Amino acid sequence: MGWSSLSAVAQSGPTKNTLTWLADNSYRNMNPATNYEAEIFVLGNVYETLFEYKDGKVHPKLATSWDRANDAKTWTVKLRRDVNFHNGTRLDSAAVKKSFEFVRDLGKGAAFLYSGLENVETPDPFTAVFHFKNPIAFDLVAAGQYGAFVIAPAAVDKGDEWLTQGHAIGTGPYQLTEFQQGKLLVLQKFDDYWNGWHNGQFERVIHPFVSEPATRVQMMRSGESDIALVPVSQIESLDALTNVAVALTPSWRTQLYYLNTQKYPTNNLKFRQALMHIWDYDSVLKDVFHGSAKKPVAPIASTLWGHRTYDLPMFDLQKALTLLEESGVPKNDWKIKALYGANSQDIDAIQLFQANASTIGLEVELDQEQIFSTYLSKARNPETTGNMNYMTWWPAYPTPSDSLISLFRTEKKPTFNLSFYHDAEYDRLVDQGVKLEATDIEAAAKAYIAAQDRLMQNAVAIFYAEPDRVNAYSSNITGMEEASNPAYEWLSIYDLRR
Structure with missing residues (x-):
């Protein structure tokens, strides 16, 4: 996609606090139940997990607490009561059950992690009880970045192909509103996000695929892009610019x-x-x-x-x-x-x-x-x-x-x-x-x-x-350190501010 076409896309809707973030990957499969590749960079801003791994510990995310049986085959998870999916339906135990069993039954991507999942009980709307054939560190698995996202029941009903083609219904801070396979995707702020919104956060994200590293570098230099993955050979020259900074953040790569x-x-x-x-x-x-x-x-x-x-x-x-x-x-x-x-x-x-x-x-x-x-x-x-x-x-x-x-x-x-x-x-x-x-x-x-x-x-x-992850970004953006967690490949756009 040419930059003139991209500009037209950016002007087609609200532009207040829009982030232009250049992709170096050509995204193909946007189904979080089967994806096992670079699309995770985007999916992590659209979907969420029950737990989150940070600073060497598991923390609650969509869950509020969890309990493990002594044999580690049964895990009882309590859910937040204030979470809506992007289509307005409430997150509940039935939705969690449907999502995890969908991942298991498709048998693709990271589904092997749930091959031992026998069933999920739903004793009340905000309690899900997971039963496994063998002991499992479910708190770690469900804090992962593949196969662990909670997908809305309506999206599960649409099926594998519908999700793969770029449709999405999650609970994350951003909705996937446009997807042109291998070219462009657009994210829009989810107004009803359970964690709320604050001044300076981005309302819209334009994320085109720009294959040439030299083009990504030039677009950062000219101010046409806010964030881009750049060649490491360009770190010093970009960091010397007044309008660009470079973030080197640890990864598990x-x-x-x-x-x-x-x-x-x-x-x-x-x-x-x-x-x-x-x-x-x-x-x-x-x-x-x-x-x-x-x-x-x-x-x-x-x-x-x-x-x-x-x-x-x-x-x-x-x-x-x-x-x-x-x-x-x-x-x-x-x-x-x-x-x-x-x-x-x-x-x-x-x-x-x-x-x-x-x-x-x-x-x-x-x-x-x-x-x-x-x-x-x-x-x-x-x-x-x-x-x-x-x-x-x-x-x-x-x-x-x-x-x-x-x-x-x-x-x-x-x-x-x-x-x-x-x-x-x-x-x-x-x-x-x-x-x-x-x-x-x-x-x-x-x-x-x-x-x-x-x-x-x-x-x-x-x-x-x-x-390290090497991202060049506009110097008027803050929060790059908070937006980067070595346990996850995606950059958390929600944590960025202008």
């Missing part, structure tokens, strides 16, 4: 390269260990991320519970060469393929790795895919996958298990286990952690740490960055 444990020659442990010493961690953080990321200390984000601090391999080409020679892989076979995406940091980082590898005789073929779905199809296929496969990951809910299961648990056909890692003891440990999570979080953490020990010992991935 981890960037990594899987090392394929099944494909020759990375099916050799010493060969994989060598690759870890070819990665120049410090230069990538300094010259590629420009200070907007930190070096990981574990396979999961350092601000998430359930890990210990590991000494990641140091950049050491001589050590790498020694390991390559000790691996027994003939020098003629020192050839690997790296599969990666379109992000500028991905490109710069893997090109640096390729250059360093060439100095010790390792040939790295670079295979880039611009579209993530195409990348995944290629990475999942044993015939086309790389020896190194790129990934950025953030957890669906506040737990180590999401990353540890999704990224590395044994799969016959990989979904996200692009290391093709098979380890029965690792699987046992993460499964044990999940079972303990609901009743003994310290014991669960020990199981997760033991599982991570195995990942590090077996050199299954290069964990190279914990990136």
Whole structure:
């Protein structure tokens, strides 16, 4: 969509305190029951969860309190009595029951989190009793960012396709009033929002897809945009402007390269260990991320519970060469393929790795895919996958298990286990952690740490960055810190002021 067309959209309704927020993602699936990708950036402003995770604790959101049975299979949740959906109907236990069972029954996205949900009882309009087959940390799961949003009964009745196409009925501060797939969406203030409104908050949000980073930067410079995700290389120059500020806010994202444990020659442990010493961690953080990321200390984000601090391999080409020679892989076979995406940091980082590898005789073929779905199809296929496969990951809910299961648990056909890692003891440990999570979080953490020990010992991935979220924003906007919570990928527009 051209900027002239966008301007016309912006002028078609009330413009007082309108926020122009540029998207770098082309949104497709707006169904909160099935979505498991970047649309969450918007959905988190339209829908809400029963609980909220903040500062290391679970807090009430649409719920006021909750109680867990000793076996953690039954959870009783008390609801707020003052919440309306966008269509004017009241939030009650029947609506909560219908929403969670809808997610479970569709069986898509994060529905696996609710596969053990047997039923939801509604003893009164503001009490919902959840019954599960197995123990579950439901307070953590229902504070998550995927599969946990409460959807209005009227929207559930319309079904999967209706929601996917960009219709929405939630309880959040903003209503989704316009959706042009892959081009534009518009949010409008929900006047009857239960948490109220204050001076300076935004009444309307124009959110177009602008694919070119240079265009997003220019629109921030010219004042045509209020918020945009920008390349990290532009942080210093934008921050020097009087009309623009840059926010670097912590996230639970981890960037990594899987090392394929099944494909020759990375099916050799010493060969994989060598690759870890070819990665120049410090230069990538300094010259590629420009200070907007930190070096990981574990396979999961350092601000998430359930890990210990590991000494990641140091950049050491001589050590790498020694390991390559000790691996027994003939020098003629020192050839690997790296599969990666379109992000500028991905490109710069893997090109640096390729250059360093060439100095010790390792040939790295670079295979880039611009579209993530195409990348995944290629990475999942044993015939086309790389020896190194790129990934950025953030957890669906506040737990180590999401990353540890999704990224590395044994799969016959990989979904996200692009290391093709098979380890029965690792699987046992993460499964044990999940079972303990609901009743003994310290014991669960020990199981997760033991599982991570195995990942590090077996050199299954290069964990190279914990990136901050980088948003350029108009200097007359306040609240960016409050609007950012590392547990959630979305920016809370409700917390912003002009």
